[in-house]
Amino acid sequence: MTNEDAMIACPQCDALYTARAPDLGEKAVCARCHTVLIAPRRNALLRVMALAVTVVILMAGATFFPFLSVNVAGLSNASSVFDAALAFMDGGAMMLLSVLVLGLIVLIPVLRAVLVLYVLLPLSLGRKPLRHARGAFRLSEELRPWSMAEIFVIGVAVALVKVSDLAQVGYGPAFWMFAALVLISVFQDGMMDRWTIWKTLDEADR
Amino acid sequence: MTTTITTAREKGLVACTRCTRVWPIEKTVCDRCGTALRSRDLRSLQRVWAWLAVGVICYIPANLYPMLSTRMLFTVSEDTIVGGAIELATHGAVGIAIVIFVASVLIPIGKFMIIGFLALSVTGRARLSPHARHKLYELVEFIGRWSMIDVFVVAILSALVQLDVAAAINPGPAAITFALSVIFTMLSAQSFDPRLIWDAEEDHPA
Ligand SMILES: [Zn+2]
Ligand SMILES: [Zn+2]
Numbered sequence: 048m049t050n051e052d053a054m055i056a057c058p059q060c061d062a063l064y065t066a067r068a069p070d071l072g073e074k075a076v077c078a079r080c081h082t083v084l085i086a087p088r089r090n091a092l093l094r095v096m097a098l099a100v101t102v103v104i105l106m107a108g109a110t111f112f113p114f115l116s117v118n119v120a121g122l123s124n125a126s127s128v129f130d131a132a133l134a135f136m137d138g139g140a141m142m143l144l145s146v147l148v149l150g151l152i153v154l155i156p157v158l159r160a161v162l163v164l165y166v167l168l169p170l171s172l173g174r175k176p177l178r179h180a181r182g183a184f185r186l187s188e189e190l191r192p193w194s195m196a197e198i199f200v201i202g203v204a205v206a207l208v209k210v211s212d213l214a215q216v217g218y219g220p221a222f223w224m225f226a227a228l229v230l231i232s233v234f235q236d237g238m239m240d241r242w243t244i245w246k247t248l249d250e251a252d253r
Numbered sequence: 254m255t256t257t258i259t260t261a262r263e264k265g266l267v268a269c270t271r272c273t274r275v276w277p278i279e280k281t282v283c284d285r286c287g288t289a290l291r292s293r294d295l296r297s298l299q300r301v302w303a304w305l306a307v308g309v310i311c312y313i314p315a316n317l318y319p320m321l322s323t324r325m326l327f328t329v330s331e332d333t334i335v336g337g338a339i340e341l342a343t344h345g346a347v348g349i350a351i352v353i354f355v356a357s358v359l360i361p362i363g364k365f366m367i368i369g370f371l372a373l374s375v376t377g378r379a380r381l382s383p384h385a386r387h388k389l390y391e392l393v394e395f396i397g398r399w400s401m402i403d404v405f406v407v408a409i410l411s412a413l414v415q416l417d418v419a420a421a422i423n424p425g426p427a428a429i430t431f432a433l434s435v436i437f438t439m440l441s442a443q444s445f446d447p448r449l450i451w452d453a454e455e456d457h458p459a
Binding site for chain 1: 258259260261262263264266268269270271272273274275276277285286287288323325341344346349352353383384387390394398399401402403404405406408409410411412413414415416419420424428429432436439443447448450451
């Protein structure tokens with residue numbers, strides 16, 4: 048058990064290393080396949096948590112405020128992200144698609160932010176991790192590829208072009224909230240050093 | 254290779270692919286994060302092929318049936334994926350047409366071929382170096398989610414353009430099979446164990 052504690056293996060190619068934290072802002076990269084193994088940042092825990100709180104607040108706003116509105120020959124319709132997700136709700140198999148879209152662009156990003164807060168809040172206060180903190184962090188990591196808010200934003204851009212010769216389009220407040228949200232999520236992901244978080248969890252439990 | 258790489262397996266260890274910790278090879282579950290441990294998962298290839306097969310099957314109706322139907326006053330037009338891209342291009346939105354074509358046609362088909370190639374390459378003899386194949390694997394992991402763009406476009410348009418008699422856009426059956434195809438292909442790529450790519454290097458040192 049002694050030296051295994053200090054060792055890590057590249058998850059992509061199984062190369063074995065003795066883990067040594069690089070300087071803040073530097074990265075430890077696998078020598079064989081160049082996967083980033085460790086990338087510590089200054090005040091990373093606090094920053095990741097601040098960004099997670101912002102994600103939850105912005106998402107609440109972005110989901111229910113009007114997102115876009117169209118206007119054709121005097122008829123207009125405003126729609127929120129929530130409406131977009133429910134666009135398929137008319138019946139049958141399309142319901143599945145509504146649930147899916149809502150999950151990928153709203154529920155999973157929010158769930159990930161909440162899980163991260165649940166794991167990191169006690170750690171940043173120097174407390175013991177809450178129950179199931181490890182499972183929570185693992186779930187958050189497993190959900191990462193399924194959080195698709197940034198893809199949704201590109202979808203919006205495409206939809207705007209498609210609809211532009213058909214109707215006039217106006218931006219609602221939620222559009223800007225959602226755009227900010229995507230930028231923040233990207234920053235948050237760059238801040239999060241998994242190795243440091245796992246190590247902190249280990250030390251906090253001891 | 255310039256540096257000599259030792260793998261966890263050569264040292265009689267098994268690595269957790271989720272949190273990078275290493276354990277004695279007989280261990281089955283990571284004590285730190287709860288992930289199931291397998292030094293190499295050859296059975297994973299069966300899952301790769303199974304998900305890939307359903308992904309390809311779902312992709313066929315996704316191209317035959319309409320993604321959305323547009324009703325304007327008295328005309329109704331139905332667009333398939335490729336039809337929609339062509340229509341955008343003829344309306345002058347060539348850039349957006351290319352985005353849709355790449356996201357909905359080139360990326361899915363490219364993914365099918367790359368995943369199939371990688372799965373074959375780890376059992377037979379491979380013509381590409383591990384480095385090149387690892388790059389392909391990273392590409393597939395990174396890019397696969399972006400195929401969802403077209404599904405989101407349909408969702409946004411269907412929510413937004415609901416203007417009584419003037420215009421209405423509704424999703425077609427292809428939206429759901431296409432979304433399923435993207436999901437199954439992502440699951441296929443996630444099932445693949447990239448460590449298999451590097452094992453050949455270990456068996457026949459260069
Ligand atoms: Zn590696
Ligand atoms: Zn683990």
